Amino acid sequence: MKMRTTLGAALLATTGWATMAAAQTELSMWYHGAGNPQEAEVLNHIVADFNASQSDWNVVVESFPQESYNDSVVAAALAGNLPDIIDVDGPVMPNWAWSGYLQPLQIDESTIENFLPGPKGYWDGELYSIGLWDAAVALVTRQSILDDLGLRTPTLEEPWTLEEFNAALDAAKESGNFEYALDLGMAWTGEWYPYSFSPFLQSFGGDLVDRDTYQTAEGVLNGEEAMAFGDWWQGLFANDLAPGTSQDPAARETGFQDGKYAFSWNGNWAAMNIMNTFEDTVFLPAPDFGNGPKIGAASWQFGVSSASEHPDGASAFIEFALQDEYLAAFSNAIGLIPPTTSSAQMTENYQDGGPMAVFYDLTEAQAMVRPVTPGYVVQAKVFEKALADIANGADVADTLDAAVDEINADIERNAGYGHTE
Amino acid sequence: MATISADNHGLRLAVRYVVLTLIAVIFIFPLLFMVMSSLKPSDQLLRDTASLRAFLPVGDIGFDNYTDAFSRAPVGLFVFNSVLVTGVTVLLSLFLCSLAAFSFAFLKWKGRDLLLGIIIATLIVPFETIAIPLLLLVSKLPWIGLEGLQFGWLNTYRVQIIPWIADGLTVFLFVQYFKDLPRELIEAARVEGASWWQIYRRVVMPLAGPVLATAAILKFLVMYNQYLWPLIVVQQESYRPVMVGLQYFFQLDTAWGEIMAYLTIITVPVLAFYLVMQRAFISSIASTGVKG
Structure with missing residues (x-):
């Protein structure tokens, strides 16, 4: 009898699952995390929870390697083959929305009221994407280095000024203990340049583009403040304070731990390795170059493709994923910054007193999103080239003027990228 | 005269072998570097790039990179x-x-x-x-x-x-x-x-x-x-x-040994x-x- 009951229950359960699966509408999702098993595990867990939590939708994930993810999405958009849910890098989102790859999210925005600003993907007044984490950079060093060089430890309330920062670099160089005073990560190309270095320009008072109109870079990328930034930037390399564009990638990976550099401008994703090497690792806030200390913001975010015939289901999944337990799970798995205070308290590293809690505070206090415009994808590449050229000795004024011309020509070619005054 | 000619021939042959050996070494070194590096942990691999150790099976040698590569990607x-x-x-x-x-x-x-x-x-x-x-x-x-x-x-x-x-x-x-x-x-x-x-x-x-x-x-x-x-x-x-699969290995913390x-x-x-x-x-x- 007992056996019969068990078999009956199993049959019922199997039939139930089969019926539920058959009734569920499939939602395809593309994700950039192929090759990252920890990230995949968390995402698959969320997807499994969502699929089991309701009977309308069944999300199926296809993962792509991050390096080629954007090209795959653009090609699929051209071929009319986009999935329902895609993830998108925050600064790229306006371009994809403007290009018609994305549609606005249908989620209750009160859900994200308490989110850090970086993960919220607004374009043209509408929410197109939302991130489950943010990322931050800091000036990494050791307390013993600060003490040996006789330097004040800067704080969020009182970061180093330009003069203090320059003096710190000079002191490190004159100590003779390091190959270079500062590791900027010049070996990392691509988005690293605009993400991590444009905040320096913005702290000087310049920018990639005039954010009032997004119609020109004139005066902001080649104005007085930008020129001051360019001269300072070039001085870092001309005075042998930092390795330039020929930096060995291996030195970027382990140079600070090997004692080659006194300071390293690096992200929270690299923090754990460094902390494991030095017990007295400290993460210092960005210096204030005159217009407030700044660091970059916005990482990968979820959005709904314009091709989706089920934006309600796709949005339902994204809203489901925004629960604190999942935000904390992602943070614990891959070390990125949870987007809410409540989820931060659920993590090992970002809770009050946690080893990386400083990054949450840095993001909250200093983060500035990159220009929210479809033209950013071009502006980022122009800025990257200009910075590399200046680092290699190009004339600052000529280089920035040329960059402005290129950005303005691109904006004009694209009829202003749809910005309304 | 005949002796001089034989010496010349021997010298030419020696030079030819030296040049060919050098060319062979130049072509084989990248492959050797790749195979040797695949046997080393990432931190050792990066340290060894600065010396001839990069081409030698020295240090902490093992097949962990291979098992890790198969875990990371199909x-x-x-x-x-x-x-x-x-x-x-x-x-x-x-x-x-x-x-x-x-x-x-x-x-x-x-x-x-x-x-x-x-x-x-x-x-x-x-x-x-x-x-x-x-x-x-x-x-x-x-x-x-x-x-x-x-x-x-x-x-x-x-x-x-x-x-x-x-x-x-x-x-x-x-x-x-x-x-x-x-x-x-x-x-x-x-x-x-x-x-x-x-x-x-x-x-x-x-x-x-x-x-x-x-x-x-x-x-x-x-x-x-x-x-x-x-x-x-x-x-x-x-x-x-x-070749597309190679991109699986380029993460924020690049796993050079697995690559x-x-x-x-x-x-x-x-x-x-x-x-x-x-x-x-x-x-x-x-x-x-x-x-x-």
């Missing part, structure tokens, strides 16, 4: 996909391009030279310029399979094979080789009453070993190294080839193929002056 699947796509494409390409070349070399028909000129002219068209139009085309092409009529070739093996079967370089190689064959052979076969198909199969192709090897190796390398095309036409892991292990694994089919074909390949280069 390496076997990627290799299988690449070998399948490459193998089928090479075979079909050799057959169809040699048939076309046979026609260009031995048959007389209207517009033959003009068409050959057009085919050879395609060599100067970079693939990047036609990638998007080709993508739009294949995304809408019909196909009749087990599931009936379908439209769109994306996410299939055929989309990685069919567009690459015929190409100007392979046709050109065969045409050049066929034109150098003694015409008397063809004429004798015709006198004997052989059909064109019989001449192709029984006279020409048995003599075409060197050019077959050259065309096969060149095609193999092109297909095995495919990146852009599979990147834009394949959105499912189950059809991804090795070297992956590269070592995916180099094996290339080396094996070359070793099998090398005698015919060298013979072909020597006889035609074609450089790969």
Whole structure:
């Protein structure tokens, strides 16, 4: 009898699952995390929870390697083959929305009221994407280095000024203990340049583009403040304070731990390795170059493709994923910054007193999103080239003027990228 | 006098061997670096790059990078996909391009030279310029399979094979080789009453070993190294080839040891193929002056 009951229950359960699966509408999702098993595990867990939590939708994930993810999405958009849910890098989102790859999210925005600003993907007044984490950079060093060089430890309330920062670099160089005073990560190309270095320009008072109109870079990328930034930037390399564009990638990976550099401008994703090497690792806030200390913001975010015939289901999944337990799970798995205070308290590293809690505070206090415009994808590449050229000795004024011309020509070619005054 | 001549000969031989040895070392060092690095942990690998240790199996040696590489990505699947796509494409390409070349070399028909000129002219068209139009085309092409009529070739093996079967370089190689064959052979076969198909199969192709090897190796390398095309036409892991798979290893904290292990694994089919074909390949280069 007992056996019969068990078999009956199993049959019922199997039939139930089969019926539920058959009734569920499939939602395809593309994700950039192929090759990252920890990230995949968390995402698959969320997807499994969502699929089991309701009977309308069944999300199926296809993962792509991050390096080629954007090209795959653009090609699929051209071929009319986009999935329902895609993830998108925050600064790229306006371009994809403007290009018609994305549609606005249908989620209750009160859900994200308490989110850090970086993960919220607004374009043209509408929410197109939302991130489950943010990322931050800091000036990494050791307390013993600060003490040996006789330097004040800067704080969020009182970061180093330009003069203090320059003096710190000079002191490190004159100590003779390091190959270079500062590791900027010049070996990392691509988005690293605009993400991590444009905040320096913005702290000087310049920018990639005039954010009032997004119609020109004139005066902001080649104005007085930008020129001051360019001269300072070039001085870092001309005075042998930092390795330039020929930096060995291996030195970027382990140079600070090997004692080659006194300071390293690096992200929270690299923090754990460094902390494991030095017990007295400290993460210092960005210096204030005159217009407030700044660091970059916005990482990968979820959005709904314009091709989706089920934006309600796709949005339902994204809203489901925004629960604190999942935000904390992602943070614990891959070390990125949870987007809410409540989820931060659920993590090992970002809770009050946690080893990386400083990054949450840095993001909250200093983060500035990159220009929210479809033209950013071009502006980022122009800025990257200009910075590399200046680092290699190009004339600052000529280089920035040329960059402005290129950005303005691109904006004009694209009829202003749809910005309304 | 004779002694001096023998000394000169010995010296020349010694110099030749030294130069050849140096060249061999230069070519073998990158491979050696790759294999040795694949056996070392990432931090040691990076430290060793500054010295000759990079080329030696010293320090903390093991196969962890290989097991980690297989955990990170479906390496076997990627290799299988690449070998399948490459193998089928090479075979079909050799057959169809040699048939076309046979026609260009031995048959007389209207517009033959003009068409050959057009085919050879395609060599100067970079693939990047036609990638998007080709993508739009294949995304809408019909196909009749087990599931009936379908439209769109994306996410299939055929989309990685069919567009690459015929190409100007392979046709050109065969045409050049066929034109150098003694015409008397063809004429004798015709006198004997052989059909064109019989001449192709029984006279020409048995003599075409060197050019077959050259065309096969060149095609193999092109297909095995495919990146852009599979990147834009394949959105499912189950059809991804090795070069797109390489991107799995470039994370924020790049696993260099695993990358070297992956590269070592995916180099094996290339080396094996070359070793099998090398005698015919060298013979072909020597006889035609074609450089790969």
